[in-house]
Amino acid sequence: MEYTNKIFNHSCLNMSELPDKSVSLMVTSPPYNINIEYGNKWDKGKLVESKGKKYIDNLEEEEYRTMLSVVIEETKRVLKDDGEIWFNIKNRYKNEEIIPPFWVMEFFKDMYLKNIIIWNFDWGGSTNKRFCSRYEYVFFFTKKKGDYTFNLEDVKIPALNYRPDRYKSQLKNPTDVWNISLVSGNSPERTEHPAQYPEELIERIIKVGTNPGDLVLDPFMGSGTTAVVAKKLGRNYVGYEIEPDFIKIAENRLNNVTQELF
Structure with a gap:
């Protein structure tokens, strides 16, 4: 199919390349709209390092929410009847108070919320008048109430309190x-993308929510993590990214994927 295993260089507000009901799973992490110029390092108000592509994540609130609602509606159009959406977003801190992202659920009233995953990580920015934030959310929605893919056996983890006299398996x-570390500066998977999420996070989602050969969509492809993991796991991918430099990063990563598991 001409639209599979491609990253399109235009906005995901229009995914006209994709037919209706062609995607098995969408997983994405949209811009957070937290008014940060990514890619620059500052010290005491001075620019000390400039690395990677810069962009400013600062839309008016109404414009930001409208943009996400359009992308979600377009995703629903291309999603199969038994398809899933996994949506990563975080709290924002604005005008000296936290804004939780639960407003996004307004865009999913015609879907079924199965989990709100807490993605916990062990390092990040510091604060001095409130506790440091060390988590983000991943909302898991399905189109159907009960008929959807959930490959639990593929993502089970070792049980800490395993007792052979009570349980048949050491896995649970x-x-x-989910305790999954952020991508650190010295990580083998680190790229110049300023807001890269870890392959381990996406691997669990794709394993549990799709089968080999399924099509995985990421409307905000960034450095290509979703595509890389999909390719490693024998799934097809499709994505959208407006920054050509990020697409180059993703393509380089994809070219280095040598093992495909089917």
Whole structure:
């Protein structure tokens, strides 16, 4: 199919390349709209390092929410009847108070919320008048109430309190709190993308929510993590990204994927 295993260089507000009901799973992390110029390093108000592509994440609130609602509606159009959406977003801190992202659920009233995953990580920015934030959310929605892919056996983890006299297996169902580290500066998967999320996070989602050969969509492809993981796991991918430099990063990563698991 001419639209599979491609990253299109234009806005995901229009995914006209994709037919209706062609995608099995969408997973994405949209811009957070937290008014940060990514890619620059500052020290005491002075620019000390400039690395990677810069962009400013600062839309008017109404414009930002409208943009996400359009992308979500377009995703629903291309999503199969038994398809899934996994949506990563975080709290924002604005005007000296936290804004939780639960407003996004307004865009999914015609879908079924199965989990709100807490993605917990062990490092990040510091604060001095409130506790440091060390988590983000991943909302898991399905189009159908009960008929959807959930490959639990593929994502089970070792049980800490395993007792052979009580349990048949040393493996258990992961909880809805996932302890997965951010991509550090010295990580082998690190790129110049300023807001890269870890392959481990996407791997669990794609394994549990799709089967080999399924099509995975990421409307905000960024450095290509979704595509890389999909290719490694024998799934097809499609994505959208407006920054050509990010597409180059993604393509370089994809070219280095040598093992495909089917």
